[in-house]
Amino acid sequence: MIWKPSGTYPDPRVESLDPRFSSLVLFNAAVEQLYHGTRWGEGPVWFGDRNALVWSDIPNDRMLQFFEPTGEVCEFRRGGFTNGSTRDRQGRLVSCQHGTRAVVRTEFDGTVRTIADRWQGKRLNSPNDVVAKSDDSIWFTDPAFGISAHYEGGLAEQELPTNVYRIDADGRLGVAVEGINQPNGICFSPDERLLYIVESGAAPKRILVAEVDPDGQVGPPGTFVEAGPQGNPDGFRVDIHGNIWAGWGTGDGLDGVRVFAPDGTAIGHIHLPERCANLCFGGRDRTRLFMAASQSLYALYVRVQGAPYF
Numbered sequence: 001m002i003w004k005p006s007g008t009y010p011d012p013r014v015e016s017l018d019p020r021f022s023s024l025v026l027f028n029a030a031v032e033q034l035y036h037g038t039r040w041g042e043g044p045v046w047f048g049d050r051n052a053l054v055w056s057d058i059p060n061d062r063m064l065q066f067f068e069p070t071g072e073v074c075e076f077r078r079g080g081f082t083n084g085s086t087r088d089r090q091g092r093l094v095s096c097q098h099g100t101r102a103v104v105r106t107e108f109d110g111t112v113r114t115i116a117d118r119w120q121g122k123r124l125n126s127p128n129d130v131v132a133k134s135d136d137s138i139w140f141t142d143p144a145f146g147i148s149a150h151y152e153g154g155l156a157e158q159e160l161p162t163n164v165y166r167i168d169a170d171g172r173l174g175v176a177v178e179g180i181n182q183p184n185g186i187c188f189s190p191d192e193r194l195l196y197i198v199e200s201g202a203a204p205k206r207i208l209v210a211e212v213d214p215d216g217q218v219g220p221p222g223t224f225v226e227a228g229p230q231g232n233p234d235g236f237r238v239d240i241h242g243n244i245w246a247g248w249g250t251g252d253g254l255d256g257v258r259v260f261a262p263d264g265t266a267i268g269h270i271h272l273p274e275r276c277a278n279l280c281f282g283g284r285d286r287t288r289l290f291m292a293a294s295q296s297l298y299a300l301y302v303r304v305q306g307a308p309y310f
Contacts, residue, residue: 089134115167162183206226
């Protein structure tokens with residue numbers, strides 16, 4: 001794969017599929033490749049207090065850090081075969097690990113503490129993606145991808161169904177949504193009344209949506225987007241208007257980020273030369289979209305802000 005930056009504005013890689021997309025993007029901003037050298041990039045999370053992005057390189061069992069002011073990339077830490085990450089409402093890093101089959105939290109002193117690794121006495125599968133809610137609860141998906149081979153963790157027996165879990169503010173773990181075939185990416189709408197979940201085990205793959213009541217109880221999920229015979233949604237986030245920005249693949253014309261309006265209409269696509277696994281908004285004003293793709297980290301300045309949660 002040879003990356004070639006766009007030589008013109010607007011960048012032809014930023015494709016409008018609906019007139020609504022034009023208000024979300026800038027005519028004079030282009031897709032940038034910030035780093036190349038991961039085996040499978042995942043789980044970007046923005047640290048505004050450090051002007052830095054942290055993301056995962058799962059098969060290499062490391063997390064990397066990109067410093068926005070200088071463009072420098074260095075190793076953040078190793079161990080755990082980390083996948084998705086977020087920050088809780090106190091600003092602590094919360095990460096899903098395939099290697100430990102756990103969700104861990106990094107305390108302010110650097111201590112890494114396990115906050116979930118078992119349900120009803122059985123080991124979790126391989127926590128995948130995670131999001132924090134304003135009531136201090138932590139929600140995560142638990143497919144079996146990380147225990148299916150010795151590549152992104154370790155080959156192991158699946159002990160539990162592939163559920164979505166919630167860790168309450170007091171540390172209690174519970175099943176939030178069950179019956180989803182390999183849940184993957186997860187996020188809330190800006191008002192937290194809707195929960196979006198990628199169902200990677202469905203054929204075709206799809207993004208589900210469910211209503212969430214004020215007590216955190218989740219209603220029956222329904223289909224928000226059906227990806228089609230080749231579409232492959234992964235990690236995603238929402239902007240302040242409720243648009244979904246989803247990592248997407250797989251193949252020519254599909255790799256990159258697909259953007260959906262709140263009504264489920266595909267309104268835009270950011271084309272990348274490799275599949276995008278996950279993304280987040282960051283930068284000074286939450287208007288820089290960071291995209292963790294297979295072997296590279298990309299970014300694009302946009303007009304809209306990401307929703308104000310980590």
